Amino acid sequence: MAGRRSGRAELRGSRLLSEAPHLRNAIAREATKLGFDAFGIVAPDAIPDALPRLQEFLDDGAHGDMEWLAANPQRRADPRTLWADVRSIIMLGVNYGSSDDPLQILSHRDRGAISTYARGDDYHELIKSRLKALARWMVAHAGGDVKVFVDTAAVMEKPLSEAAGLGWQGKHTNLVSREFGSWLFLGSIFTTLELPRDTRDESRCGSCRACLDACPTDAFPQPYRLDARRCISYLTIENKGPIPREFRKAIGNRIYGCDDCLAVCPWNKFAQEGREMKLKAREELRAPSLADLARLDDPAFRALFSKSPVKRIGRDRFVRNVLIAIGNSGDPSLAPEAERLVGDHSALVRGAAAWALSQLLPKDAFAEVRRSRLTSEADPVVRAEFAPAT
Template sequence: MSPDALKILAHEIGFSTVQICRADDPWPAGARLRDFVEAGHHGSMGWMEDTLDRRSHPTAMWPDAKSAVVVGLNYGPEHDPLPALERRSEGVISVYARNADYHDLIKKRLKHLARAFVAQTGIEVKVFVDTAPLMEKPLAALSGMGWQGKHTNLVNREYGSWLFLGVMLTAAELEPDAPDQDHCGSCQACLDICPTAAFPTPYTLDARRCISYLTIEHKGVIAEEFRAPMGNRIYGCDDCLAVCPWNKFAQTACDTAFHPRPELKGPLLSELVALDDESFRLVFTASPVKRIGRDRFVRNVLIACGNSGDVTLVPAIVERLDDPSPLVRGMAIWALKRLDPARFAAEKQLRHPSETDADTCREWGA
């Protein structure tokens, strides 16, 4: 199968863009990843350190890999997601997670592409969608699909910041496409907008300060310094993506699987904070949000409640003071103190913080 035929088939299957690069060429991405981990910027994501050697280069994971077929799937939103941050009684879920889990859709299409390629060539392939130790963004940049901007994410001149990525590695020698150039220029809008100053320098991310990391990957108590800057972001953060000037060329996603479910466009904090485990699973069936579990999600919602300025949320917050999860209880205490200091003092008087777990005790100020 020729590269042109492969690209035609990829578009027919439903991918928005497809590019090819060498998988066995030297690249600086491995050294940058090692610096990232050695600086501790990966936070509690121990799997990044555990897989560092395998992740450092495609051939470290599969020595026979010669070419990488990189596919992109547009998930561009219909509207700019940034204005939703002003509606403080609603929760903001990252654009990519407002409907179906992209992993499932992309992997299904990639396997279709892989089967067709193997049937015609008999050459071995392996497919990856963000769940294996493979760095898709550097491969996408090497293939000419775009460049990694100052926020470290891929930027594409046709789709802006809104591309899901997948990779098919193959032992076949395919003609590579030319890499794109970095077109960020002097712009640093993505750095300036970050609420938690998660970029110590351009092209460097400290995940420990990133709201996406804090709301999704971080399993414990979120440090107080980050709670107010989180605003009403309850799963992920799109700020550095949404502000990119290249989004003026972006297109709304064609796949209905990526159109937001109505109930997730502007979900009310008053409803989300009341979710128990069963109702959480029901609301987020087949959604990426489901993976973090109810307790971490409600932790995030309670932080948004504390930032909302909406005192009508106080009764719902008080109910969470007796939640089975200490993580939830701790954030309920913080949210109550933010919204209603007098009620906080009264609840503290009624309870015995010194008899509770250490984290909850700390939130009570005991």
């Protein structure tokens, strides 16, 4: 979004700008009215260490198949290459913490665990509408040009938020706030206005390593370093192919994302609850039945996840995840769902269904399915999934 006021409005903006602290406070108040929980302002050149850290991450190949991260890292690490006219960056956060324990569902193996942030409407749209409203208010009251970003552009939101005082990047690489723990959606407004800067927050993780120890797939080779290739969020969302065998059992019943490293953060106990505009989870996504989810065809998938971030990965990848959870359920009553899906149109789904059956059926029963399916299965990846259970 971009906009400019001219004439009288520009003069008004100039007068406000001469009292920049008052303008800063006015913007912060308006942000609170719009439902933002965290606010800070930072200079565009405030993250000089971002590029070498990003480059090290990319050089290690830790980004996996996320090639968009590797595209022009210089542009991603310096906001001025995204917009040369930017003079100040306003970082904003919305608390999405749940009053429920997001890890409780992991013990209910016939149910699917969807990451807390994805249990409601797509946060991109919700946050962007609030960002645009605040940006319009700024233009009307102070002039200048503005652009808004939320997670979809080459903006390093976490380092910028740390520099703006919203919190600090914890050992799990996510932002941690003294008020909201690890539960903040982030967005930004770039502006040509010169605004007072907030003070960088300092890490308060100390010797704690709860987030590192909680990771089911050991995705943190060391504190403050993530190997996305081992991360369940990456494996169930970004990964387009079969989930590597070495991680399948550790995934458990997590069918979209993973909250473990976030949920165990001790700072979560300070998260404020009951805010009027707090994001709401859909009841049908809190603990959905794996059997019901396995029956989703494409229209039903689109209907269930309308306006949800889950919709972006598509039905086939999602059902792949559901089948991994079914294979981990230990519940033979779910085997018919997997057996039906070994005949699915998608090779990705057929392969996951074969693996699920290898985990649930007795050896002789699985051998019978294998003999039957291999007579017509041409895909080599799917055929390999029919290897004896491991």
